[in-house]
Amino acid sequence: MPQYTPPVRDTRFVLEHVVGLDRHANVDGFAAATPDTVDAVLEEGGRFVAEVLFPLNQVGDQQGCTRHEDGSVTTPPGFKEAYRQFVESGWGTLSAPEAFGGQAMPHVVSTAFQEYMISANMAFAMYPGLAHGAIAALLVKGSDAQKAKYLPKMVSGEWGGTMNLTEPQCGTDLGLIRTRAEPQADGSYRITGTKIFISAGEHDLTDNIIHLVLAKTPGAPDSSKGISLFVVPKVMVNDDGSLGARNAVSCGSIEHKMGIHGNSTCVMNYDGATGWLVGEEMKGLAAMFIMMNAARLGVGLQGLAVAETAYQNAVHYARDRRQGRALTGPAEPGEKADTLFVHPDVRRMLMEAKAWTEGLRALCLWGALQVDLEHRAGTEDERQMAADLIGLLTPVIKGVGTDKGYEIATTAQQVYGGHGYIQEWGMEQYVRDARIAQIYEGTNGVQAMDLVGRKLAQNGGRAVQALFRIVGEEVAAAKGDPATADFADRLGKALGEMQAATMWFMANGMQNPNHVGAGAVSYMHLTGLVATGLMWLRMASAAARLKAAGEGDAAFLDAKLVTARFFAERILPDAGALRRKIEGGADSVMALPEEMFLAA
């Protein structure tokens, strides 16, 4: 049977030594995040997801969701009761504002909890996850009346929420949206159209679902500049907060998918449904990006979180399964065979998983800190720096986090040999679940284009220069300490590759933007190596410092240093190859006539 234990010790280490939670105690809301409170969130929250949500992960995959003839959708056995407990325990309200019933904790703390919840049950976690995206948009763009009407019950989890963007003819290219919003005399709109791939679009967990829907008003231009955002409740909400009539929105079907079977992916039909404009007309794209940026960080976290569970199980299996002998001679001569752990290639797989999951955990939490600082830091400079960094890193966390998440889940499955391919062992589910994260909320190719096409050049390259400066300074500082000098040297080289690739884009992109597009995904991964490398440098430096001071758990700190070395020797070398691929440019990518792609 699969297992999952929240990696509380590692999260705590990251919060303390990479994020530096205590150094930000003066930031609005951070004072509440005392070590005791954070410990309680990690310990109690971790226990809740491990005991209540994780046992439903496999049954959720096997039973999936069921749509009934009346358009209602039943979630897998156990989900409804677990969701009730989730709402009662308040785990969904950690970082929401107190004004709407939240606990006003830093985003970085709720992100730490989110990781555990996704690790325990990704399909389940998506129900509150989608609601959080909708909450984020309403908080920023909703009117006071809309906030008052919807947010308290969305924050508590009594009501769900969704994001309705995609249509059959458009995913990435939202300018092609056909859903129409006709203004009514009472200030409402009648929404008509079909949305597809709507996660948590219909289900039995909540009494109401608040849909945020992109649509076009009459006469709006035929581009993404013509899009408006609407709030469309599944069940109308009376002024006294009670539920009224059913709105004209329904689930037409649910998709049969490769994974995340426990989450209902719906075709949503809007048949003149009543909705209200959120924010300004034709400013829907900006509102959408509020949901989207939050969602993209959440999806990056999914990559890490699913990989973590897959990795943990691979470690257990490698310790239990006996097969073959160590290359250096039998490790346990009294047994018929040694465990998988003696085999260097098995360890290589586990170390890759460990180096990436711990590195990505630090990167996701450091990114979440930037979200906090962007809104709450004391000075404009700090807020701008944080906004720059998270703007730059959001596509990297999403794209690299999920590419590596899928890769690690696959690697963990590989450790099981043939048993990894069999459903009952649970490993193949992690691969199938992790796969979607590379696709939704903008494919990873779209993330890469966001990075090189928008984020890189914004404000004269201010954000990437800031990253270069931070990495450069920390590399320089770490070179002085023998414990971190080699790591710093190797990270410095990777930084050099990234700077060279950036220069190459600058020198060639103006002449032909395809040169940038053709190298986009390689550049995203190069940035991911440098950013995750920075996280490992911080972890290694902290470990070396604590060890020298005789503080902390020596075995844990040694493990950090060994894993950092593995990251440097076994993962960072990809930086050079990525740079050379980028410098290959667009010529061989674009030269082939379309009709020559099929050799038949």
Next chain:
Amino acid sequence: MPQYTPPVRDTRFVLEHVVGLDRHANVDGFAAATPDTVDAVLEEGGRFVAEVLFPLNQVGDQQGCTRHEDGSVTTPPGFKEAYRQFVESGWGTLSAPEAFGGQAMPHVVSTAFQEYMISANMAFAMYPGLAHGAIAALLVKGSDAQKAKYLPKMVSGEWGGTMNLTEPQCGTDLGLIRTRAEPQADGSYRITGTKIFISAGEHDLTDNIIHLVLAKTPGAPDSSKGISLFVVPKVMVNDDGSLGARNAVSCGSIEHKMGIHGNSTCVMNYDGATGWLVGEEMKGLAAMFIMMNAARLGVGLQGLAVAETAYQNAVHYARDRRQGRALTGPAEPGEKADTLFVHPDVRRMLMEAKAWTEGLRALCLWGALQVDLEHRAGTEDERQMAADLIGLLTPVIKGVGTDKGYEIATTAQQVYGGHGYIQEWGMEQYVRDARIAQIYEGTNGVQAMDLVGRKLAQNGGRAVQALFRIVGEEVAAAKGDPATADFADRLGKALGEMQAATMWFMANGMQNPNHVGAGAVSYMHLTGLVATGLMWLRMASAAARLKAAGEGDAAFLDAKLVTARFFAERILPDAGALRRKIEGGADSVMALPEEMFLAA
């Protein structure tokens, strides 16, 4: 709906210009493979699989196999009738000896057909595929009586065949086998034990299934040296060839798997079943490796074949789906959006798939030629050279072919965006099907250990030196032609990285074999880059030569040259990173105490 068209033009190009079929006309059996005969196999065989087998691929996945209470197994709807046509048409008999009803064609020709059959329906192709492994073992190790009794009907396809190696407690480590073979007075053995993961172990396609089973005779040593191979028919075969009583072997259950649902993966219970020794007692491992080496090449081919179908569909989708605009301005201003084909990153994905599938096709067919030459070449030197090359390249074709196959299938799915995740579009099936090929017939980690631990050092490194010499000579020759000079230069650099990595193993492996084990998978991929690079050099050289001579289809030859350039600029750069990872050695891989892998 998914599509598949056999890439006949490309196969023909490879057979002519990489394999050089006509240059080997003096080899036993090759004279029969005239251009007309080969064309007929490719055209007619390709049509058969595309028209009969491919339409059953999705239904096979969705319906899967069913085991009934009596232990019988029903294959998916349509499989039985399609198999009947397969047997009648004789497509399964291409390379079998004429003495047993085969057509005695070169292995390289039947391999070309195999690719198409797997592309059309991997799960279906496994039924005859497993029988071929059993045939190969009986041909070499079976007695004349066994050959006469079983081979004609196995060759024709009237009877199936299986390989029974794995048990619950052992996959890779066959020394742990517990299945027992008790000698009987009549010269037969009573076989008792449980075998798992037996592909095609029970089904309704044939009247009989001939199981080849590894078991231990009384007193045999507790290691792989104590293993013997037995032939155990599902139904006893009378001396006149008619079928007799049911043998005591039955399917206890079938596995629920991630993919290849159309193939029955069985737990096989041997309850004192009657079997006969194949070859000598306790020489089962050698016999097993005959099956295994054939199977490994077949599995490498599965990687390529599934990737090819996934790639073809991604090309169609990219041409049909309109989303966004070209970075260089609208390509089709009259349309609401351009096709996916304008986007450099979509092209990058398709070019990676094209460069790998065409390169792997050449490598698989060139490898198949070595199998022919190993047995049929005119001189001992030629036979030895071929045996060396295919011994070295078998784990590379299996490991790299399937790692890249899975990667390409995933990439092709990515081109579809959200639709790639939905079952009805068919793309996610290719990913799930391709996944098993990295695992079975020895995981890719086991392949890598076979390469670095056995094949590399055998006969003083003769095989790898031969590969170095071939690549070196062809690189040197190609540097003189401006059309191939840059490619040759880059391949020469990759060869240099592989030579350096080989030297590093030699210098460090004696001191600590874990240094070799820790770099095994990287070395396998480095070898794959060089070997596939050699194939691309040959294709590029042939294309340049034909173009200069004004022969052939100029558009097709230009496509080869562009794709070769892409391979050189965008894929070969990985060689340097792989070398550096290898040179990282085992220290950071092996240093962590087991209990420190879990950070919780």
